[in-house]
Amino acid sequence: MDRRQFIAGGAATLALWHKNSLATAVFNTNPAPKLVWVVLRGALDSLATVIPAFDPNLATLRPTIKPDPATLTQPLSRGFYLHPSLKNLYSWYQAQQLLPIVAVSSGFDNRSHFDGQDFLESGLKRTDHDNGWLARVTAVNNDAAIAVAQSTPLSLRGGDNVNTWYPSKLKQGDDDLYAALQKLYQHDDQLLAKLNDGLKLRATTMSQQPQQKNGRFTALAKGCGKLMSAPDGPDCAMLALGGWDTHNNQTNRLNRQLALLDDGLGALKESLGEQWQNTVVVIATEFGRTAKENGTKGTDHGTASTLLLAGGAVAGGRVLGEWPGLQTRQLFEARDLQPTSHTFSWLSTLMTQHWGMNSAQAAALFDGAPSYSERLVP
Numbered sequence: 499m500d501r502r503q504f505i506a507g508g509a510a511t512l513a514l515w516h517k518n519s520l521a522t523a524v525f526n527t528n529p530a531p532k533l534v535w536v537v538l539r540g541a542l543d544s545l546a547t548v549i550p551a552f553d554p555n556l557a558t559l560r561p562t563i564k565p566d567p568a569t570l571t572q573p574l575s576r577g578f579y580l581h582p583s584l585k586n587l588y589s590w591y592q593a594q595q596l597l598p599i600v601a602v603s604s605g606f607d608n609r610s611h612f613d614g615q616d617f618l619e620s621g622l623k624r625t626d627h628d629n630g631w632l633a634r635v636t637a638v639n640n641d642a643a644i645a646v647a648q649s650t651p652l653s654l655r656g657g658d659n660v661n662t663w664y665p666s667k668l669k670q671g672d673d674d675l676y677a678a679l680q681k682l683y684q685h686d687d688q689l690l691a692k693l694n695d696g697l698k699l700r701a702t703t704m705s706q707q708p709q710q711k712n713g714r715f716t717a718l719a720k721g722c723g724k725l726m727s728a729p730d731g732p733d734c735a736m737l738a739l740g741g742w743d744t745h746n747n748q749t750n751r752l753n754r755q756l757a758l759l760d761d762g763l764g765a766l767k768e769s770l771g772e773q774w775q776n777t778v779v780v781i782a783t784e785f786g787r788t789a790k791e792n793g794t795k796g797t798d799h800g801t802a803s804t805l806l807l808a809g810g811a812v813a814g815g816r817v818l819g820e821w822p823g824l825q826t827r828q829l830f831e832a833r834d835l836q837p838t839s840h841t842f843s844w845l846s847t848l849m850t851q852h853w854g855m856n857s858a859q860a861a862a863l864f865d866g867a868p869s870y871s872e873r874l875v876p
Contacts, residue, residue, distance in 0.1 A: 531811065531852050532726055532777040533734045534766065535632055535653060538759070539615055540742030542783040543797050544804035545835065546752055547584075548598045548817065552577030555824035559790040563749050563797075574598065575817045583756035586764040590808055594815035597807040597874065599844060601819050603837030606785060609799035611743065614784030619652035621842055623865045631845065633657030634863050636734055638855060643734035646722045653736050661732070663725065665717070715739050719762035723769025726777075737762075742783060746794035763808065775810035778852050778875065782806075782841060788833050789824055801834035805844055811852060813876045842867035844874075851875045 549565050550556055557564045565579070572580040572588040578598070580588050590596040606617040613625070621631025630653040636643045637657060645654050645662045654660045715737075722735050739759060744751050759781075767774050786803030802822075807814070822828050822836035830836040842864035849860040852875045860869055 529773070529776040530733055531854070532770075532773055532809075533632075533635070533852070534722065534726070534777060534779040534809075535734070535736045536763075536779060536781045537615065537619065537651075537653070537736070537738045538742050538781065538783040539738055539740040540611060540744075540783075541614075541785050541787055541799060542742045542803055543744060543748065543752065543787040544600065544802070545787070545789065546748065547581050547756065548574065548600055548804045549579040549581065550577070550600075550821065550824070551579050553821075553824050555789075559824060561791070562795055563791050575815075576821070578817050581752070581756050583753050584760045586760045586767070587806070587808065590767075591814060595808060595810055595812050597812050597814040598817050599805040599807070599819045599839065600817060601802045601822050601835055601838040602805040602841050602844065603785065603802045603839075604841040605837075609785065611784060611799075616652055618782060618784050618841065621845070621864050627652060627655070629656045630654050631842075631863055632734055632736060633660065635849065635853065636660070638853075638859060641734055642730075642732040643736070644722070644725050644732040645736045646718050647736070647738065651736055651738065654734075663721065665721070715758055715762040716765045720765040720769045723766045723771075723773075727769065727771050727773045731773075737766075744787070744796050745792065745798060746796040748791075748796040777809040778811050778848060779808040780805070780845070780848070781808065786835055789829055789835055790833065801830045802837040803835070805841060807848070807874060811875050813873050818872055839870070840867060843870055847872065848874050 545556065545560075546563070546565070549570065551565070551570055569582045570579045571582055572584070574580055574591065578600070580591065580598070587596050604614070604618045605623075606614045608614075616625045616627065619630050620626050621634070622629065630651070632643060632653040633656040635641070636654075636659055640659060643654055643657060643660045645651055645660065646664065647662055648664045650660060650662055719737060722737055725731055726733075726735055739762070741751075741755050763779065766779070770777055782805055783803050786800040787797035788800045790797075792798055820838040822838050824835075826832055828836060846860040846864050846867050847869040849855045849863060850857055850869055851873065857869055861867060
């Protein structure tokens with residue numbers, strides 16, 4: 499090779515290196531996807547949340563708790579309406595950042611709240627109390643996760659890179675105490691790492707103090723968003739909100755509960771800031787409620803419910819899911835909304851489209867649950 503050939507070859511190699519480096523740099527600047535898993539404990543009544551106002555059987559089944567037509571001010575596609583308390587969520591729907599999916603079930607086959615929640619959080623055909631589906635998600639790419647809870651919920655059990663955070667009512671320790679602890683732990687890498695992780699969480703969430711019950715979820719959601727939007731913040735998080743077991747006085751109770759959920763999710767969006775555009779919030783419940791009201795102006799434990807997907811990374815502005823109808827012959831066991839799609843298949847679909855997993859990886863998370871063809875993200 500003569501000198502001219504050597505220089506030409508070197509220039510080509512250098513150009514190729516710059517091209518690859520530039521491509522890598524551009525690829526690495528893509529924001530990481532974020533996922534927030536919100537469990538509504540107690541069984542949300544989907545028929546009062548994503549309201550099938552077009553179905554005449556709703557008023558027959560619910561003569562005293564049917565929606566007042568004057569409150570149906572938030573229309574969705576296909577003749578559904580969103581509950582009037584969900585004002586933030588409706589603004590997201592209008593911005594194509596909310597995607598309700600109707601008639602969804604996890605496949606859980608009885609009506610026990612606690613067993614149903616465990617089944618939903620495990621994500622397996624047979625509940626494993628030490629193996630949560632969100633922990634399995636984080637294990638694929640060694641993503642960090644945070645549970646906004648006093649102990650690790652089942653969804654995140656089994657993960658190696660999981661922390662918990664919950665505001666304490668105890669008096670905060672001063673900096674001298676933490677400095678002394680760091681000195682004490684200097685020869686124990688594991689204890690020191692745990693202490694430093696705790697101090698990092700403390701620095702991010704110092705302003706989040708416990709509040710009264712009606713404001714606690716909002717504070718927790720705000721703290722969650724701050725943690726996730728911090729530099730090197732976690733990619734996954736879990737929140738939970740109880741109080742959905744509306745056996746009596748359902749209308750008034752749901753008005754309050756859904757307003758609380760809406761306020762909290764609004765605080766989450768605000769505190770996520772720019773990360774909202776990379777985020778999918780999955781809002782799920784263990785099962786639905788009976789189609790027919792009971793004798794105390796409430797509903798009892800049912801089967802199918804609604805799955806809500808929200809966030810800047812959602813292809814929203816639509817209502818998905820096949821509607822099964824509310825005639826007696828169309829109900830599950832002549833009492834519940836009939837499921838027409840599977841919670842775990844929707845989650846599997848989300849993992850391929852939002853998290854970038856291949857179909858085999860996503861199916862393995864949920865014991866082989868297949869993905870759907872619907873687009874959930876742009």
